[in-house]
Amino acid sequence: MLTNNLGYPRIGSKRELKKACEQYWSGNADLQSLVQTGRDIRKHNWELQKAAGIDLVPSNDFSFYDQVLDHSLTVGAIPKRYHEVILNKGNSELDLYFAMARGYQKDGLDITAMEMTKWFDTNYHYIVPEFLKDQQFKLFSTKILDEYNESKRLGVKTKPVLIGPVSYLLLGKEKEAGFDRIDLVKSLLPVYIDILKKLEEQHVEWVQFDEPFLAMDLTAKDKAAFKYVYGEIKKHFPGLKTLLTTYFGALQDNKDLTLSLPVNALHIDLVRSPEQLAAILAGIPAHMTLSLGLVDGRNIWKNDFDAALSLIKTALDKLGADKLMVAPSCSLIHSPCDLDMETNEAVLSVDIKQWLSFARQKIDEVVVLKQLALNEETAVPDLKANQSANALRRTSALIHNEAVKQRVAAISVKDDQRGKPFASRQELQHEALNLPLFPTTTIGSFPQTPEVRSWRAKYKKGDLSLAEYDALIEKETEETIRFQEDAGIDVLVHGEFERNDMVEYFGEQLAGFTFTKNGWVQSYGSRCVKPPVIYGDVYRPEPMTVKWSAYAQSLSKKWVKGMLTGPVTILQWSFVRNDQPRSVTCNQIAFAIRDEVADLEKAGIRIIQIDEPAIREGLPLRKADWQEYLQWAVKAFRISASGVKDDTQIHTHMCYSEFNDIIGHIAAMDADVITIECSRSQMELLDAFADFKYPNEIGPGVYDIHSPRVPAKEEMVLLLEKARTVIPAAQLWVNPDCGLKTRHWEETKKALVEMVAAAKVLRESVEEAVTL
Structure with missing residues (x-):
């Protein structure tokens, strides 16, 4: 063997x-x-x-x-x-x-x-x-x-x-x-x-x-x-x-x-x-x-x-x-490198660490399994330790919360339905928000400089007080709001400077999650993520994003989006408990996000983005298995988004997805606006939306944020003109492909100025056509 x-x-x-x-x-x-x-x-x-x-x-x-x-x-x-x-x-x-x-x-x-x-x-x-x-x-x-x-x-x-x-x-x-x-x-x-x-x-x-x-x-x-x-x-x-x-x-x-x-x-x-x-x-x-x-x-x-x-x-x-x-x-x-590097019990408790295994430990497990299969006595202590750890996990009080289980078990039809259909909501939102044709926005995050990351590290180490840390984040947020206003962007974001990762940030504030210090895995190129570990029943103890979203909105007369990560993406980009169906865990997360959406609306946030870039990647490999997954995944998103008034605009974002085979389910999510990655494919992905006659509003990304190159206005205009051939102008938004967290400020500012200029060219062309 x-x-x-x-x-x-x-x-x-x-x-x-x-x-x-x-x-x-x-x-x-x-x-x-x-x-x-x-x-x-x-x-x-x-x-x-x-x-x-x-x-x-x-x-x-x-x-x-x-x-x-x-x-x-x-x-x-x-x-x-x-x-x-x-x-x-x-x-x-x-x-x-x-x-x-x-x-x-x-x-x-x-x-x-x-x-x-x-x-x-x-x-x-x-x-x-x-x-x-x-x-x-x-x-x-x-x-x-x-x-x-x-x-x-x-x-x-x-x-x-x-x-x-x-x-x-x-x-x-x-x-x-x-x-x-x-x-x-x-x-x-x-x-x-x-x-x-x-x-x-x-x-x-x-x-x-x-x-x-x-x-x-x-x-x-x-x-x-x-x-x-x-x-x-x-x-x-x-x-x-x-x-x-x-x-x-x-x-x-x-x-x-x-x-x-x-x-x-x-x-x-x-x-x-x-x-x-x-x-x-x-x-x-x-x-x-x-x-x-x-x-x-x-x-x-x-x-x-x-x-x-x-x-x-x-x-x-x-x-x-x-x-x-x-x-x-x-x-x-797809696994982190070495569990032995997790020495900080304040980050990862000993109780949960004993249930885990990273790449180095998985190598050892492979070898021990061979030894046990061949009846080598030296491996018997490893077997007993393994049996003990797994037994403790099954019976641990850390895992179960009866109130959460009951809330999910009691899901009803009203939990995943908006009040009015999209066409009626759209009229109410256009009247309430008063945005121009081809409204411009970004996907959420702005560049996290070494200074911003150092503030977070110092705060976690205790080298900065909460008041000092907040003052620094407030300053960075205000500068970002002012830049967006000066650049002419229509719907602003607060920049997410307080956030480490779009999933980790939420996991840190949700019960049922734990974290690692060095549990990094590669996402693409040099981009590494540190997925949270979902070990137990999930709920939201208190508001997670309201403070910074409300602060940013107080700085501007323009609308500022509330930024959230959706339940399916939090699930997909975490290490998920394997002792219950993934759909149950996803619904638990959906209710936690629903509670946050409701609190954002109460705080005066009228545009709320619930990112779901991972909904396509969660598809089973075989088409015969898609329907079951899509039913619970779409329902989880709708649960998270449906607790608001009809004139509150819900956005979602998806990237690096082929939509053709699931476009009906994307429409069934019923987000008022969807932003998608399109620039690398030269707007090819929009064909699915056009063929389907997607009814809601769409923001096809007009430049690739995963590349350091800065595209010219003319390049973005060409992409938008392509988009206009398949999507009505009244449905189109103008935005980058994805969040700007990993980019540098210099290239970000140049690219966004060009993007706004491209949107103005499109508006002028429509006005000229109307005049003629």
Whole structure:
């Protein structure tokens, strides 16, 4: 029996990679320093896993930004607009790589970044590959070879990880009409053959192919591509040991296809779908080894050894130990690095910490499960400790609140319905708010400078009193209000300078949540988040945002939005308790947000935004399972938003989502205004709203805040003109793609001034048309 790991966090236990990348991007560190940080993290990860007892340690799971972008560079899928970056002799391969991820605005060039979207149903974002009908592939980057040889020099023989050819193509997007990207598989496969040939020359034993789309709905053409690809790989490399990994769901109707592929080993996710084991065991061919994904790679709860051992025993009885691997369910990039770093009991109590497991501990759990399966006596104390911790969690008084349970159990129809339909509300809101055509606003947050972050850190340490901290936040808030007024923005925001993260901030004030000091996970690039831990029943002890929203509104005669995070997003972006249905936890959060919405309205806030960027990412992988999820997710949002008067305007925000398949449910949320990410896709996402004839108001983002480039007014006008061709002018708002927290003030001010100017151009064009 082997122990197998699919991938390990690459950010560093102290977010070393984030800091190194941002220092390089700002010009405060050279390329060598950044490269060395990458080497240090890889060395630490490989040696840690080897020392823990992992037999198959992954390599090429490290990335400076995103593993899909790494793969695009590896196979030479580099859009033509970046070729001038390549031709500049002063640029390194990493500079090209970062240009693709973040855009490029220097050397007289102004190049947009590649599109970014969510990795399946996680909060990780990947860079979407771009494909043309005549797409050419070639081995461009040798990263996978370099890192394998690097590990070998360190005395760690690793298992290189590749995104499988079929999943890679399906992760991408056709950038011209008239072809299906899966048809490119025959052009792409020779690059894989080239890579594998070079790896075989280096005496690689195992290669991991990640094919998560095997847990998705597939077309007949997709299935044929799987058969072709793995048949060709086996034909070219009969002696190479191939591990095919699936995760995030069950194989279901793809089971027979998957088991027919000529690979040496198959990995399945038994955390998301333990019930699939019986069907897999019934059909697995004699030559194939089975990797059991038993330790949850996406959540932080301690493994239930008894349940995992039951699954291992079932597999052992059928296959024997020499045909089994024990593994996490998926890559551990979705888990924080090391629970041992949580030493502050004031942040994370000992009572709750004993129930948790981070990436380093999950590695140990994999090894202990193997030892227990093989009846090694040395692991018995670990089993007893695990059983004790899980028993304590089940019976703990910390978890349960009867009043919360009763409120959720008593949900009625009136809890998720506004008073009047949207058309009637719209008239009341237009009269009450008196906003111009194409009203301008932002999504919520403004740049959090190092000074702002230092104030929060000093306040938490006790180096600033509450009065001193509040005075600093008041000053920053007022300056931001004044800037927005001067820039001509119509609906203002207070800037959120008192907030750390859009989910963490609320979790800190809701009962049933706890936090970590160093529980960081990567969201995209250098952006890391520290998800709250929902361990018990959730409720709101007292108002959370009213103070700062009311203060900001007192500074201006313009309307200031109240800013909240919605229940589905708080759920999705937290580590959620796994002892009750997620829908129940979501409804608990919804009532807490509903109480906050009501208090904001009482305080005179007439526009309230309830962000739900995660509603699309929460969709189950299989369409057959969507309806159940969407029913409870939409209802939770409506519960949170429906306790206000009809002339109070409810906004929501969504980003990096494909809406076509769920547009009816987005409309059913019944938000008065929805703002969405649109600029990277050049307004393509609006097609879904146009085809559906979306009835409510829409703010399609007119510039990409995830890139440092500042777009010109003319560029935004073109995007708005595109929007006007599919959405009536009376429904359109003008706003950035997302919050501005991670941007710098200089670029933010320039971009917003250009945005307001673009809105004025649109207004003038409508006025001219009316005059004519």
